């Protein structure tokens with residue numbers, strides 16, 4: 001039995017937050033087929049902060065979207081907290097309920113206030129107004145935009161809008177947060193601040209996070225483990241542990257261990273790109 005299969009079936013242990021076995025993705029048909037991701041096995045324990053790193057086009061977004069149930073794999077099995085994400089081509093609601101997503105753009109609705117945006121997923125689920133607003137208020141505080149509930153998205157900076165997007169993804173309290181280049185559109189200083197904030201939010205909530213980035217520095221700063229993907233077709237090349245204690249400050253970047261991990265990743269990325 002493979003280690004992933006063992007983890008799926010072991011009765012005494014909490015299931016992995018995410019367990020994939022033989023997950024694969026082809027896009028298109030015939031001559032225009034693209035093999036985006038080769039058969040991939042990966043298990044993400046509950047509470048881990050895992051980073052997917054790799055060159056452009058190596059399949060990071062494809063893999064993240066398959067974890068999130070936005071794309072159906074061509075082959076293999078994806079389990080979320082022990083439950084299959086797909087059955088007979090149908091996405092399973094109980095698995096999806098544990099998944100929240102954050103993208104590079106905050107994608108807030110301009111005609112809703114910050115509070116209205118954050119509470120929208122709850123409104124769609126039929127949660128009553130007072131409960132929705134209480135939850136939105138709790139989340140604005142968690143992500144550091146308390147007091148901005150009644151503002152419009154255009155009144156907030158890019159970093160604040162991204163905080164609101166994180167709050168919206170957490171509104172229905174999923175156990176797993178999937179983030180696709182969430183800070184890629186921000187300036188360098190805001191990005192550093194958001195990395196610190198994300199670490200704090202992760203430590204406060206105990207969520208499992210899978211985050212996609214091109215940035216080696218961001219990957220080493222945030223990750224418990226970094227999965228380096230190689231291109232054409234995407235496959236796991238290397239998995240690197242980041243043994244730097246938490247909470248990490250930005251000064252951690254000057255630690256020898258930080259620089260050593262970053263150097264190893266940079267060399268390997270150059271070799272495989």
Ligand SMILES: Nc1ncnc2c1ncn2[C@@H]1O[C@H](COP(=O)(O)OP(=O)(O)OP(=O)(O)O)[C@@H](O)[C@H]1O
Nearest residue numbers: 027028034036054055056057058059060061062063
């Ligand atoms: N809908 C699609 N149809 C056809 N090919 C696709 C589709 N989406 C992605 N691809 C191809 O699959 C491969 C992996 O793409 P993917 O977006 O997952 O990579 P990525 O590592 O996230 O890239 P980037 O870092 O540039 O966002 C690429 O060759 C891409 O061109």
